[in-house]
Amino acid sequence: MPRLALGIFAALIAHAAHGALVNCAALSANPGDYKVVLDDFAFASDPARNNADLAALKNRLQFSFNGQLDALRISAAKLDKNLQVPMRLIVCTGRQPSLTGEEFTDALAERLSDQRVVVEVWGTLDLAGSAGAAPAPRAMIGYAIPPVQQYVPANEVRPIQLLAYPKSGGARAIDELERLPELSAFALVGLGTKASRANRYDLAVWAFSRAETGIADSKLRGTNADLDSLLVYVKHAACLTRAGARTDPGYVGALRLVPAQNCTDKP
């Protein structure tokens, strides 16, 4: 049922979303950092475009995302002062993928992953309201996780997640729209996947653990099959990473002390 509602919402505003995947030259800068790519959010209609609250919301998103990345860095440092989270926000002005994210082909995902992109987020902002009530902001947000698309078979996990906001009503609605709470979780899934491939076991396990918590929280606000499969993937990938750390002779960190686990259960 949630999928049906999502589909109807997507279809309603799809006509207004102009798919324009302009090149994002900023991706090539800061080659050592993992990147969260923030695209240019679109407006679903002229009233939405002219709405001051929505315009302000769009401007606050970048500030909010930077704050979330800072929070992740602080959190990692609290856990282990040597654990660096080299992740930065890249803003791609004018870049507006179509709502379904059909531009994110496997070739593009590989290219983005090679540029160390852990997640790309785009979306459409709109106003909606029942008769007599003031229109309230809402959004359809797409998240592409290029490392997952590159390394995980498509039949196991959907690398592109589409979520409608707000999930909750009342006072939390605006907070959700401003924070997009799933963003951190999806970014950490991408980060964990890449860090694991680079044998950065501590960073990968930390990222997977945080992602697991974030996805579990997200499921409390409203779940769907895509989130379920992503959570299964995260747990399995974390297990494999710990196992890899134990058997890697070049690794001397704390994960060597973790008891062996059976990771054979496939998602």
Added chain:
Amino acid sequence: MTDTNQRIADLEARVESALAIDARFKAVDSELAELKKSGVRGWLHAIAPFATSLALLLVGYWLNDSVKAAMAREQLDLDYVKDMRDLIKDFDASTTQPVADANAIGLAMYGKYAILPLVQRLEGGDVANLAAEKGLVLVGSNDPSAACPKFAAIIDDKGRRFPWQTHKTIVKVMGQSACLKTIPDIAAYKVELTALGGDAQSLSKFAQRYSQPEGFDGESIANLRKQIDTTLDILKSQVPP
């Protein structure tokens, strides 16, 4: 008597005729001997006054021809630069992947002249990057003899001019361009990557060959090696037995 006199007169006439012929033969022999004596030296002697002028004429003609060809080549290059400049501007302003692809293909029509601008655009983000790869495949397929050595020079580059992602894309393009003569270059690259192992220090040292060594890690090595293996498979399957 009369008959005898007549016969003597005939004989005298024949003898005189034979003597005249002999004299003419001698004259011809003499002229032939003169001609034989003159030979090459004679010719040289004859043209000596004109030799310098003739040499100058030939050198001048050759120089003129070379200069004309060089100027024509320069003019062609200049025309290509003017034409390509507009295409490059369109390429950089592309707002969708299909438009970027179309512009890259337009650039690729300039053959080897398009290689450098397309390689440069491999470093320019993601959409332009994918389009540039398509353009390079087209150039490589159309003119492998000109393109493959340039591709090999990129992966052999020790001048720190390209990021590792460009190396990876070029290795892929070499496979798609049937660059059979570059198999040793690609195989040598693989040997170097294999020798790295998991040692962070040697990895960091190896990464110095790239323009952006910061982003090169264990994941990059694995991806680069995977692409090299694929390319070697493609190329080796085309080597005649």
